[in-house]
Amino acid sequence: MLKKRIFLLTFMVALATGGGYALFHTMTYADDEIRQVGPAAVQDDVDTEALAIVTADGKSHQFNVEIARTPPQQAYGLMNRKSMSRDHGMLFTFQTEAGRSFWMKNTLIPLDMVFIKADGTIHHIHENAVPHDLTPVLSNGPVRAVLEVNGGRMSALGIRPGDKVRHKFFDASSP
Secondary structure (H helix, E strand, O other): OHHHHHHHHHHHHHHHOOOOOOOOHHHHOOHHHHHHHOHHHHHHOOEEEEEEEEOOOOOEEEEEEEEEOOHHHHHHOOOOOOOOOOOEEEEEEEEEEEOOEEOOOOOOOOEEEEEEOOOOEEEEEEEEEOOOOOOOEEOOOOEEEEEEEEOOHHHHHOOOOOOEEEOHHHHHHOO
16 A cells, blocks of 8 residues: 555656656656665675866765665665765766656665766755655756765865765766
C-alpha cells in the first residue's frame, strides 16, 4: 500500500512540475530489484574516480567519487552508509539530459545533491537532504548527472549553481 501511495505522490509531482521530468533514481526501482542483486553486489562494482568543482572565483575543490552507472547501482546509491569521508561522494551518470528526482529512503546521513548539466555546469543544489525522507528532490530542469556529497559541503566550500564540475564524463558527453 505504501508503494502505491509513493507512486501516486510521485506521479502527482510529475504532473505538477509540467510532466516533462523523468522521475528517476530509486523511485523507479522496486525494493525487490535491490534485494535480488544485494547491497554488496551493487557496491562491489562501483568505480572510484577523481572529480573537481571549479567555482566562479577559480577555486578548485577535489572529491573522490564512486560512479553509479547501472540501474542497480543508482537505485542503491548511498543507502545504509553510516558515514562518508569529507571529500567523498557518488556521481550518478545518465545517458541523456532529463529531469531527475531523488529521495533519501534508507539513507542514514544528510546529503547535498548537486544536479549537473551535460557540459558540467551545476544547475541546482539541494542542500542537506534529510535522512529517510521520501519527499522527492527534483532537479528543477534537465540534467545529465547528479553528485551526492555530505550535507553542508557545498555551502561550506562556497559552491553554487553556475560553477563547473570537471570529470571525464562531462568531457565525453559534451557535443
